[in-house]
Amino acid sequence: MTRPDSTALRHGLADCLEQRGVLRTAAWRKAVQEVPREQFLRSFFKDAPGPDGHLRYTPISPDTDEDEWLTLVYRNETWVTQLDGHLTADTADGPLTGFPTSSSTMPATVVGMNEALDVEDGMTALEIGTGTGYSTALLCHRLGEDNVTSVEVDPEVARRADDALETTGYSTWTVTGDGLLGHPRRAPYDRIVATCALRRIPYAWVRQTEPGGIILATVGPSAWSYGTGLAKLTVKDDGTAEGRIIGRTSFMPARAQAVVPLxxxxxxxxxxxxxxxxxxxxxxxxxxxxxxxxxxxxxxxxxxxxxxxxxxxxxxxxxxxxxxxxxxxxxxxxxxxxxxxxxxxxxxxxxxxxxxxKAGEPDITSVRMAVTPDAHAYWIGGQQITDDRRSYWLGQKEHVLRWKHPHPPLTA
Missing domain, CATH: 3.30.160 (Double Stranded RNA Binding Domain)
Incomplete structure (x- = not known):
């Protein structure tokens, strides 16, 4: 059997993403075709239900089956890379159970978010959640390694990602720390993108984004694996950010906002x-x-x-x-x-x-949101108008749903 060729597989992945309508621009297609995902997935877990109904995670690497490993790397799949906050596939011995705590997100999600960033040449980007480093490498390919900063909270995950980025030729700015604080040292940024799910978008990110810049992040339940939406916000001159949910998406929760299962x-x-x-x-x-x-x-x-x-x-x-x-x-x-x-x-x-x-069950993309120094606001229907003295609503007020959530402590 002929060993799968990585170049052909990268082109095949790009074709798949283009056919799905995810990959829309030539610059991002070139990134997908030229960044070797296998360098960032030297080992990972493949899951399948066990006899008791619970998932079993089987380590996959070139040592287990090189052909299977490389073929799986280029599937449009999310692959778990860490269990229980410490266990990786290269240290695991046979199928095991555990709770996923780090992963390489499916390329369709990563590339779709990159396209939604609406980047232009020369822009700077802050990525929250380096993970394996694959998404970081795509950003580096598109914007240049000096224009990308990536923050990862897990020191071991950060080390592995940094090694993989160096191996593929991207000596970018990788930082180990709490991404909810952003990285003020290199601010302001034109774009901030998060590869984790959040209860709230930290106001620190708004402060660290240029007026007119974009923040892209998954918001919603930290305790559930669904019911989350991809928020796209534009930062305004007055120090607030406003936008809407542009679609469904799902990520592991940010470590600082994760909850312990009951x-x-x-x-x-x-x-x-x-x-x-x-x-x-x-x-x-x-x-x-x-x-x-x-x-x-x-x-x-x-x-x-x-x-x-x-x-x-x-x-x-x-x-x-x-x-x-x-x-x-x-x-x-x-x-x-x-x-x-x-x-x-x-x-x-x-x-x-x-x-x-009663409002006709509008889609999640009908949800609008704003981030101020004090709170998050969400609304569906109507139009929010704000001046120095008050906030009021235009449109069918009886169909307006609205919530205002004060920013919680970072450790909540």
Whole structure:
């Protein structure tokens, strides 16, 4: 069998991305054709369900099967590169379980975001989340290595990425640190792009972006693997940024904003409710992308957990920071909801999702947002007008959904 040729595979990947409508410009196509992804994926994990239904991660590298390794590298797939914050494929022995903590995102997502940046020659870019370094290399190819700065929070991941970038000829500015702080030393930047999911876009990024510059980042639930949107914001002269969600996307959460999965006796945590009532809104609605996004706007920080007990399912929502919960169980065609704590989580979610349904269930791309020094604001419908004294709305106000979230502490 003839060993797959990397050059041919790179061209094949570019063809695939162009056919999907992701790759649209000649400059980014050239980057995809010339940056060797295999240099950034010397080893990774391939996942498959195990006999118990849980995913098993099998190490893949040139040592296991060189032909399979290279072929998989150039698939339009996301490959996990680290489990549980420390385990990498080159140190793993056989299939194992674990929680993915670093990965090489599928090329369609990476290239699609690069195209959405609307870069021009000579621009500077700050990348939050170096990861394997592949996306960094594409940026370096397009803008020049001196114009790219990349920040990675994990020292070992940063070291591997830096080695791979040096090997492929890109001696760019790689920094180990908390990307939520940006990198003020080389600011201001024309573009900031994040390869991790965020609860909020840090205002530090707005301060470090040139007026007229673009910030591109995934926002939404840090506790869920879906219900997130790709935000594209333009920084204005007044020190704020405004834009909209341009589509669905999914990334691992930023380390500083990741939450610990709930465990223990969930029923005991929800034993004492302040209220109980019926709801016609099924929690299954939150399995869909847009309702999940809305739920996290209405009840930021809430985690959703499904549990089986006494031959019936209970759907829990917990907000540990605000010490609030909602527990839903099926009762015929309706659901029974018990709520406790200082905020009624399900009331807020029900109100948001119901209003969205009455407005005709607009797509996630209908969501607009703004970042100020104090808060994030999201809205759907109408037009927000702001002057020095007040903020008001034009359009069909009864269909306007809006939320304002103060910036949380970086360690929240």
């Amino acid at each position: 465990s223990g006796d969930l029923a005991a945590r929800a034993a004492y409710a302040d209220s109980e009532r019926k709801t016609s809104l099924s929690p299954d609605t939150l399995d869909d992308w847009m309702p999940a996004f809305l739920a996290q706007l209405a009840a930021p920080g809430a985690q959703l957990v499904r549990a089986l007990g006494d031959n019936r399912e209970t759907v829990y929502l917990f907000d540990a920071r605000r010490e609030a919960f909602a527990a839903l169980t099926a009762d015929g065609d309706q659901w029974n909801v018990r709520q406790g704590g200082p905020v009624a989580l399900w009331d807020a979610i029900e109100e948001a999702v119901t209003a969205w349904q």
